[in-house]
Amino acid sequence: MxxxxxxxxxxxxxxxxxxxxxxxxxxxxxxxxxxxxxxxxxxxxxxxxxxxxxxxxxxxxxxxxxxxxxxxxxxxxxxxxxxxxxxxxxxxxxxxxxxxxxxxxxxxxxxxxxxxxxxxxxxxxxxxxxxxxxxxxxxxxxxxxxxxxxxxxxxxxxxxxxxxxxxxxxxxITLSFLDPGGAKTGKALPTNNPVDTLSLPDGTTVKASLTDIANPGVFILASDVGVSGNIHPDTLGSNTDLMARLELIRREGAKAMGLDPDTQSIPKVVLLSSPSDAEAADGVNIICRALSMQQAHKAVPLTLALNLGASCGLAGTLAHQTAVAAKGRASVVIAHASGRVEVGSVMKDGNIDSALLHGTxxxxxxxxxxxxxxxx
CATH class of the missing domain: 3.10.310.10 (Diaminopimelate Epimerase; Chain A, domain 1)
Known part of the structure; x- marks a missing residue:
């Protein structure tokens, strides 16, 4: 015994x-x-x-x-x-x-x-x-x-x-992630596409940018799943039907990236939206809501913020299409559920040389x- x-x-x-x-x-x-x-x-x-x-x-x-x-x-x-x-x-x-x-x-x-x-x-x-x-x-x-x-x-x-x-x-504390592209898959764009169409088990489809920078992420538009980009995490987390759908999206994204869909920590799903005119005037370039381990995140996982910030500079991605006044910027201001975070990236010869963020x-x-x- x-x-x-x-x-x-x-x-x-x-x-x-x-x-x-x-x-x-x-x-x-x-x-x-x-x-x-x-x-x-x-x-x-x-x-x-x-x-x-x-x-x-x-x-x-x-x-x-x-x-x-x-x-x-x-x-x-x-x-x-x-x-x-x-x-x-x-x-x-x-x-x-x-x-x-x-x-x-x-x-x-x-x-x-x-x-x-x-x-x-x-x-x-x-x-x-x-x-x-x-x-x-x-x-x-x-x-x-x-x-x-x-x-x-x-x-x-x-x-x-x-x-x-x-x-x-x-x-x-300043963190500099060196050569962050392809952290798990070997490529910043694992499918070589800035946008992919994911087919879900229920017969529906959704567009997603599958990017692997610092950590892999599945980036989708909040409007494509029928919610506001400023949705509160508690409201998002309590919507069981939507959370189940987002998990299906995460799993299909993982498969497309060559990752194990049963591994919950990666990739993570991030919902994107453009800032309002007032938010943009206040310095916000893009808005996100993130999920982690099948929970609505109260802020944003910082590796996913790094991914998102760098993705804003990758032509054709949903982040690039959604961000406002981010073209040519060395840093991007991301609004999340608890405030804002500024992340920077350094590009060399079309590749991401490093990504920067600050913390305490x-x-x-x-x-x-x-x-x-x-x-x-």
Whole structure:
């Protein structure tokens, strides 16, 4: 008969962007990643048929059921390796298919504070440093530049930069995603088409731009599924028929991109619309509503914001067609359900050389996380 036992591991609980989650040294987990599931799912409070994760560190929504596993890197072009883990709320599954832009904001500061980059140098004598990060989910490099307390050589979280969707202010973290195109499929346009027509099981069709920049996304027009581009996430999430249809669209998009439709974390569906004249005059270039793990996102996953911002510069895509006053711009302002985010991209010879976004992060707690495992 199986018996339950309680164990623990050291971890830091951090907010990164509009998400939060556990930051863990890879050396504190089993070497074999297949052994992570019972540990991390229990630590986060999954599986939970009630969807609350009341028995763990999660809080029942996709943006707060996340784990970052970090270690020193043996690569010449990186200081640390980082694996992102999305923990299924109801089933406790571990999804490591894609990266998370929000939690990526926390990786550099965590790595510095934990002594994983002991030889870090301040930039030009200023109180800033850059940590080079290799994301194992996408096999891509990103650079994290952030404020440092020079006297203590640790991350300085205090500042006057704000992120819509997060109360208060913090020091600005700049993430530069190098060569972000084809993070999972090898190409920014996996089907080679700026727009595809997806045929759904019910016999209907929908137009979609299938782009893979930082993370794969299925971009559709809000009007094509019969909703306003400014729809509230709660209204969107409570429309069960529409949510079911959007999941069918996501699955067909995944198949067309050569991805596994059963993997919930990628691709994600994003609904697009043009700003009103007043919104455009206020600097908004495009409006979006995003889904994540079959939930309406309260803001927008930052890797999908990166994807959307870069897609605005790809001729013929729905983003390119929908965006207002974005042509030739180095950055795009995206309005989402909680405010706005500005993302930038650098194009060279028609390819996306890098994509930029800003965020904040903060250490919330540090200690030991307890989990239960069965033993015979």
């Amino acid at each position: 199986a018996r339950m036992s309680t164990q623990s591991f050291p971890a830091t609980f951090m907010r990164g962007g509009t998400s939060n989650g556990l930051m863990i040294h890879r050396s504190d987990l089993p070497k074999d990643e297949s052994e992570w599931q019972p540990i991390l799912s229990s630590a986060m409070g999954s599986p939970d048929p009630y969807g609350r994760q009341l028995n763990g560190m999660g809080s029942g929504i996709s943006s707060t059921s996340k784990v970052c596993v970090v270690s020193r890197s043996e690569r010449q072009d990186a200081d640390v390796d980082y694996t992102f883990v999305q923990v299924g709320i109801k089933d406790g599954s571990l999804d490591m298919a894609g990266n998370c832009g929000s939690m990526s904001s926390a990786v550099g500061p965590f790595a510095l504070n934990e002594g994983l980059v002991p030889d870090i140098e301040l930039l030009d004598g200023s109180a800033e440093a850059t940590v080079r990060i290799f994301n194992t989910n996408t096999s891509k490099i990103l650079h994290s530049t952030f404020s440092v307390d020079a006297a203590e050589a640790v991350y300085e979280p205090c500042g006057d930069y704000s992120v819509d969707g997060v109360p208060g202010t913090g020091s600005r 992060a903060r250490v919330l707690m540090k200690g030991h996380v307890f989990y239960t495992v069965s033993s015979h």
